[in-house]
Amino acid sequence: MITKNVHLLPARPLSAWRKISLGSWRPNGDSQVYAEIVVDAGPALRRITELNKTTQTQITLTHFMGKVLGKVLAEVPDLNAVVRFGKIYPRRDVDVFFHVAYAETELSGHVVRGIERKPCRDIASELTAVALKIKKGEDVSFEKIKASWRFIPGFLARPVLDLIGFLSYSLNLNIHGSGIPRDCFGSVMITNIGSLGFTQAFVPIPPYTRVPLILALGRPELRPCSLPDGSVVSREQVSLNITFDHRIMDGARGAKMAFLLKKFMRHPELID
Numbered sequence: 001m002i003t004k005n006v007h008l009l010p011a012r013p014l015s016a017w018r019k020i021s022l023g024s025w026r027p028n029g030d031s032q033v034y035a036e037i038v039v040d041a042g043p044a045l046r047r048i049t050e051l052n053k054t055t056q057t058q059i060t061l062t063h064f065m066g067k068v069l070g071k072v073l074a075e076v077p078d079l080n081a082v083v084r085f086g087k088i089y090p091r092r093d094v095d096v097f098f099h100v101a102y103a104e105t106e107l108s109g110h111v112v113r114g115i116e117r118k119p120c121r122d123i124a125s126e127l128t129a130v131a132l133k134i135k136k137g138e139d140v141s142f143e144k145i146k147a148s149w150r151f152i153p154g155f156l157a158r159p160v161l162d163l164i165g166f167l168s169y170s171l172n173l174n175i176h177g178s179g180i181p182r183d184c185f186g187s188v189m190i191t192n193i194g195s196l197g198f199t200q201a202f203v204p205i206p207p208y209t210r211v212p213l214i215l216a217l218g219r220p221e222l223r224p225c226s227l228p229d230g231s232v233v234s235r236e237q238v239s240l241n242i243t244f245d246h247r248i249m250d251g252a253r254g255a256k257m258a259f260l261l262k263k264f265m266r267h268p269e270l271i272d
Contacts, residue, residue: 016149023157024206031246034202037258039265041220041238047268048120055121061238062192063124064271065217066096068264069188070115071271076256080187081248082210084170088248095186097211100131101195108134108142111186120272141181165208185209193241194219200239212248216241 041061048059073080073094080091096115100108110130112123133139152160164180167173174182189211193201199218205211218239225235240261244254264271 014154016146019149019152019154019157020161023154023159023161024204024208030205030207032205032243033246033249035242035244035254035258036200037240037242037261038223038237039240039262040225041236041265044265044268045220045236047272051120051272055124057121057125057128059120059124060192061194061220062098062190062217063120063127064268065215065240066098066112066115066123066190067118067120067271068261069096069190069215070094070112070118071264072257072260073187074116075260076253078253079212079249079257081212082169083245083247084172091187093187095183097184097186097189097209098127099189099191100127100134108139109185109189111181111184113186145180161206161208165210168208169210185211187211189214190217191215192217194238200241202241202243205243205245212245214243216243 044061044064048061048064051059077090080094081088082091083089093114094116095111095113097109097111100110110127112118112126115123118126130139134142137143164175167175168180168183189203189205189209191203191214193203193216197219198216199221201216201218203214203216205214218241220236220238222234223237224232225237226232249257
């Protein structure tokens with residue numbers, strides 16, 4: 001007599017985002033490397049507080065870190081690249097993708113173009129306006145994408161996403177009429193896991209995005225810190241949890257990135 005191995009309940013209906021998630025991740029065989037950089041968040045948070053005294057839209061640590069990433073890519077352009085047909089192609093522009101939460105369990109995103117040239121207040125204003133439109137259902141591009149995914153079965157999610165990645169990045173085609181924005185994932189991605197209460201988590205790189213790096217920003221928290229004289233003090237620190245594509249970023253380039261991240265967090269006045 002044949003019996004079921006696992007007792008399962010009926011499958012749940014899948015949202016557009018959940019279909020995309022199912023089609024994104026492979027169980028193995030990727031080139032992703034994970035690294036954590038712990039930095040003192042105090043100088044950046046104090047700088048953000050100063051900036052917010054003269055801005056209408058409130059700047060957050062996420063906005064600030066997006067600008068930091070833009071500056072890092074501008075100074076280490078080897079990281080701003082796409083792999084196509086076994087070759088590495090540098091990008092002309094520095095664009096950062098921000099994850100945007102629009103419901104309790106749903107995500108969207110927005111790319112800030114030329115971010116290294118924009119002040120933090122403009123980044124905050126742009127992202128706040130986009131997030132408001134998405135939450136109200138007024139983002140036309142996002143609504144088109146969400147509607148189209150309602151008709152795609154879950155088992156086709158992976159091949160559809162692979163096809164989008166191949167056309168958009170391998171062939172470098174702007175798919176007119178598809179509702180997919182041009183270069184919709186930018187140079188790198190940033191996501192604020194701290195807003196969910198996490199101090200540390202590493203986010204996998206979706207293969208079809210072709211981004212070389214994702215930074216997951218943890219929640220700042222007070223931690224003991226050892227000073228050069230041997231004394232121990234309490235400092236507000238934050239974990240920068242980085243997932244990167246080892247085909248593009250090696251140890252030497254990673255060291256440059258780490259140095260610049262620490263430099264800009266230590267001297268936040270240099271970026272804005």
